[in-house]
Amino acid sequence: MPASPRNSPLPHVKTVEEFRSRRWFGPADLRSFGHRSRAMQMGYAPEEWTGKPVIAIINTWSDLQPCHAHFKSRVEDVKRGILMAGGFPVELPAISVSESFVKPTTMMYRNMLAMETEELLRSHPVDGAVLMGGCDKSTPGLLLGATSMNIPAIFLPAGPMLRGNWQGKHLGSGSDSWKYWDELRAGKITDQDWLAVEGGIARSYGTCMTMGTASTMTAIAEAVGMVLPGGSSMLAADAGHIRLASESGRRIVDMVWEDLTPQKIQTRPAFENAIAVAMAMGCSTNAIIHLIAMARRAGQDIGLEDFERYSRKVPVIGNVRPSGNAYLMEDFFYAGGIKGLMSRITQHLDLSCMTCTGRTLGENIEDARVFNDDVIRTVDNPIYGEGSLAVLKGNLAPDGCVIKPAAMDQKFLKHSGPAVVFDDYPSMKKAVDDENFPFTPDTVMVLRNAGPQGGPGMPEWGMLPMPKKLLKMGLRDMLRLSDARMSGTSYGACVLHVAPESWIGGPLALLKTGDIVELDVDARSINMQVSEEELAKRRAEWKAPPERFGRGYGWMFTKHIQQANDGADFDFLKTEFGRPVEEPVIY
Template sequence: MRKRPEELRSHRWFGVDDLRAFGHRSRLAQMGFSDADWAGKPVIGILNTWSDLSPCHAHFRVRAEEIKRGVWQAGGFPVEIPVLPVTEQYMKPTSMLYRNLLALETEELIRSQPVDGVVLMGGCDKTGPGLIMGALSAGLPAIFFPAGAQLRGHWRGKTLGSGSDAWKYHAELRAGNITQAQWKDMEGGMNRSFGVCMTAGTAATMMLAAEAMGFSLPASAGIPSADAGHPRLATDSGRRIVEMVWEDWTPAAMLTQASVDNAVTATMAFGGSTNAIPHLIAMARRAGLALDLDRFDAISRSVPLVANLRPNNGSYLMEDFFYAGGSRAFLARIAPYLDLDARTVTGRTLGEDIAGAEVFNPDVIRPLEDPIQAEGGLAVLRGSLAPRGAVIKHSAADPRLLQHTGPAIVFESYDDMNARLDDPELDVTPDSVLVLKGAGPLGGPGMPEWGMLPIPKKMLQAGVRDMVRISDARMSGTSYGTCILHVAPESHVGGPLALVRDGDLIRLDTEGRRLDLLVEADELERRASAWAPPPRRYARGYTALFLDRVGQADTGVDFDFLEHGPPTPEPEIH
């Protein structure tokens, strides 16, 4: 049933006849708005993560105006509101530390301001999850507008993928195979437009997951940022959110367990980023829906990987994905594995949204009978080294290392690794297992993207380009290699990773989903009894709050007080 104007949430601010509403209306007049601009119209908050230090969102100033155009066209009143730009490139010690701050800000801003619905402008890795987490908790109609992927990189006749080729060519620089001048020359060709990484990294993964979950308009995840379709998507999103407000089409009305499973299924068939796992767990828990590591692994085992993209063992980039049919075609391709009755922001079912979509290049979006690999791109490992789980992107690993036993070389911290990694005396062989401690949610803090440990220089010079690497860290979605991540519990809280010593044998069995430390139980007990927690480094501010209330990787790295629970009451207006 369609709302009446007096039922709008913003009516409490602007539509009643009292002193407080007089002040609210007077302030609108102060900004040059007349009654005709806002009276009886839904107020749409446009939450913009633009910043001069957000290169992936450099176009958001313009896109916000294009969203406003759609809101005006549909009879709404748009108000642009800046929110924390969680920038992957510049925020230290890690952007993941601030995802929860963005989620908290989003939730409180939506609740405290006179808005009836919101457009969430994000894309760079943590902005999408943070915005959606906050919107789920706030509960108002919301639509996600993704930043879109940047154009392909180019350098000396080679096609470059952001992130992935930076790691690749940096290894060649360290090995002495390219010069410092060539490395410097590559800087200008790696990132050629605004927009997020054009590899199948975290940003691309989460844009696709949001669409599969129903949180954004059809085809939105595939449109490049510089394509003319992207501003049209902005205007379409602005128009649709106005209708969603009138329809009271809230996340709670739309999302079901099937929505969450669809997001996971799309992520696995895409060969998406390992970072999607804690993000999707946190998002699901905000909605009061179930999702754990076992569900990820079960879905991954059941769905084939059909996106032939880097940094998996694939060939193409997101611009090619768009030309091949984009996200609608991709979702149509994997339709047998999706719940097509799940609802989306369009008000229709996912099946209706993708009906008629075609794949135009079957080498980019592969047929189900000819996938990149028979199962999804991510796998969840358990065992004596990861009793609460760990994650591997086996679609981006050297296949020969997926079953491996080797001796550990242990780095107690990131600084320790940097100090010793290239030491000619490091006792390392191609069979060694590199282990990094102190990089989890508490140890980092914030799970830095340190999990793609560099290959030691003398191994690079010997031609080695992949080794088994284990940590409680994350890694960039653009990273690759046989990297085992998110080990839980983390070393900082005394998980088994804290007890590993140089020379200990570690066994990886990807097919069997096992990660085991081959040390006798009584020896591990002796080590555990001698272990002491590291001293606390942060005593104040947001980081202290983070350390006090954040969860482990297997539960989404969210704050315990922000997970699903009774709704916070609407603010009183005095």
């Protein structure tokens, strides 16, 4: 076995003969002759792959993925690292799931990316993988597939973009879009102001620089152990990101020799660490869906109750919008980043968990420091006394729903008001722009048929737009309720992920305009004041909507998608569903 140039913390337990790639390139037969000759057709010499781990680089770059624009060149830095460590890099492009452009929603295609990743790794002669992602659904999609395949893998985050700027003000993706859109509708800024915000809010490649779903999920990937230390908060435009790419390439080569696979890293304590970190960061509500799916792919039964447990004991200490009121991911990075934050919640972490470095989480953060106590607070001086998210249950959501108390007007933590129910987004959008529509400050605005099947794909519609009438009254929040998701950059008193969803006959389908909805975040309850007898009558009258898709991926999606509380994974991809063929048959 050739010596590795790296100082590996774990013993090398694999031999060249045990590499998956050797089944393609090693035997002296006709099939392997074809594999070797075709590699040579591309200009590779046998010396470039013989006796070396073959490393797949799953790259989610595309011309319509602004968050990953730098991946077109950054992949060369990954390749450089793999070559330096004695590996053989091969780039395998995958669907980019661009949050900015894909409709009806990238959530429709998270599971497609997961399937594509798993099958790319299974069907090709590769021994390990570098996963290049970061934009919202790309992180869980890549990790879901790599976990199911279970060959050594490391995740390379795209990194947050630079702070936006308008008239000397720092702009945050999404959060300031919603804010200034409401100001425009309320007549507080001009059309010219709005265009200037549009041109200044996204100034570099990289993911949203708020604590949206992108930074939430890359932090979760690091907390679980799949990212090099500090990598999840490294800025996309920083030279350090280039070095991170190269280091990820170097490290994966040793991981192959060590046979350090995702399932050796992704234990239940590792996912509990991720929940604790998410709560402390002021995470996106989407964290719940993705983390549940990721954990269950790894065979760990994580559920809503685990989020609720950590929500009660881990305060929000990451002072980053939208939960925080001033700072962005660039500030968070300079303040000490994810390592600094984890160093302040060690009492809530299992520091013995193994990570992709071959060292424990505790070892990874032992040199962590915090350089700004206002950006990364202490647990004794949090920006919110409990965790970022709260799980609610009641007769409107017997299987649960979620709210983000740290990013809402606190007067709605306990609220009762009449529902105004919309069955589709266009009718809701028309109503909120009608200043004669009878909205009041107590109104509970409801959108249904926006869940995993109803959306379809559970789009980010949950931060329902404020009615223009209320905006002109000076109001900027109201209680909103849906079976949709919302962007991690969103804020407000929005109850989301109502399960079961209305499209399949969940209780939300039975709610009527005028019914009183009661929310009590402290009690973790969400109910409608409707008697069981009346609900039974409405249930008997309810009719299932017609099927939308007659063929293709959409048909498969609606037939097999699970509900939000189960992670919205496909039922046939569950760990316990069955096992794929261990290796492709090579004749």
